[in-house]
Amino acid sequence: MIFHxxxxxxxxxxxxFTFMVSSCGxxxxxxxxxxxxxxxxxxxxxxxxxxxxxxxxxxxLKIAEVYKGQSKFMHEQYQGDAKAYQNDVNTIYEANAxxxxxxxxxxxxxxxxxxxxxSLMDLVSKRQVVLTKFTVLxxxxxxxxxxxxxxxxxxxxxxxxxxxxxxxxxxxxxxYLACVxxxxxxxxxxxxxxxxxxxxxxxxxxxxxIVIGDVFVVGGCYFSLLACERRC
Numbered sequence: 001m002i003f004h005x006x007x008x009x010x011x012x013x014x015x016x017f018t019f020m021v022s023s024c025g026x027x028x029x030x031x032x033x034x035x036x037x038x039x040x041x042x043x044x045x046x047x048x049x050x051x052x053x054x055x056x057x058x059x060x061l062k063i064a065e066v067y068k069g070q071s072k073f074m075h076e077q078y079q080g081d082a083k084a085y086q087n088d089v090n091t092i093y094e095a096n097a098x099x100x101x102x103x104x105x106x107x108x109x110x111x112x113x114x115x116x117x118x119s120l121m122d123l124v125s126k127r128q129v130v131l132t133k134f135t136v137l138x139x140x141x142x143x144x145x146x147x148x149x150x151x152x153x154x155x156x157x158x159x160x161x162x163x164x165x166x167x168x169x170x171x172x173x174x175x176y177l178a179c180v181x182x183x184x185x186x187x188x189x190x191x192x193x194x195x196x197x198x199x200x201x202x203x204x205x206x207x208x209x210i211v212i213g214d215v216f217v218v219g220g221c222y223f224s225l226l227a228c229e230r231r232c
Contacts, residue, residue, distance in 0.1 A: 041136055043144055047151030051159060055133055056152065059126040064173045066119055066211055067180055071222035073114020074215060082215045089113060089212055093205070101201040109208050120204040127191065127203075138195075146181065153178045168232035172225055179221035184214045 050056045074085045092112045096105040103121055110119050131137060140148065157174035194206035 041140065041144070043140075043148050044151060046134070046136065047148050047155060050130075050134065050148065051152040051155035053130075053133070055126070055129050057156065059123075059130050060149075060153065060156075060177055061173065062119075062123050062126050064177050064180075066113075066115060066123055067214070067218060068176070068222065068225065069115045069119070070113050070211060070215060071218060075219075075222075077114065080219070082219075085215060086212060093208070093212075097205070101199070101205045103201055106201050106204045106208075109205065113208065113212065120208055121200065123207060124200050124203045127207075128200075150178060150181055153181065169229050172228035172232065175228060176221055176225040179224060180214070180218050183217045183221055184210075 074080065074082060078085045089109070089112050092108055096108065099105070106120050107117055110117050137145065137148075153174050157171050157178070191207055191210055193210060194203050197203045197206050
């Protein structure tokens with residue numbers, strides 16, 4: 001699987017290099033003090049808080065749009081051949097990675113993934129809004145992030161106050177997101193692997209690597225979503 005091996009390995013190496021560079025000259029150990037030791041985060045309370053937040057809702061709905069759009073495109077244009085789809089996206093990704101990422105080049109990824117123009121950059125923008133609002137998220141482990149996001153999605157699916165006039169389909173979408181989170185084994189709400197990257201187009205490219213790499217394991221979630229929406 002092209003994105004499961006070379007690209008995720010490349011991403012890991014990039015993040016390690018970034019960490020090494022940012023760590024230069026900071027070897028002096030900082031002794032913890034009462035002011036620098038944070039209290040343990042109440043994950044359940046954080047899930048409740050995020051589930052009722054409009055910005056977080058907009059963000060996770062955008063994630064659903066991207067994953068759903070990719071699956072729809074792959075099944076319609078590639079007859080469900082995930083490997084052929086990845087091969088084609090891999091070609092444009094490699095070319096852009098060599099020359100450097102820009103919004104224009106990210107837009108080429110949108111097109112190749114079957115997404116509306118600007119989808120990946122919009123996802124990055126909405127992600128940043130959430131991370132800025134909930135600064136405590138940066139202090140969580142990946143496992144804790146998974147727990148918080150999964151809890152929020154469950155609450156959002158059940159909370160009538162978060163629903164629109166199209167309540168049934170929206171509930172289907174939250175169930176779909178919970179399925180994707182379980183199937184991929186990552187925190188889709190934070191995309192933590194991209195945390196060390198700050199340049200928005202590069203973040204978008206990092207997000208694309210994760211989404212494309214997940215195409216093999218989210219097919220069942222996509223068909224469950226379609227079945228759920230048909231019952232609405």
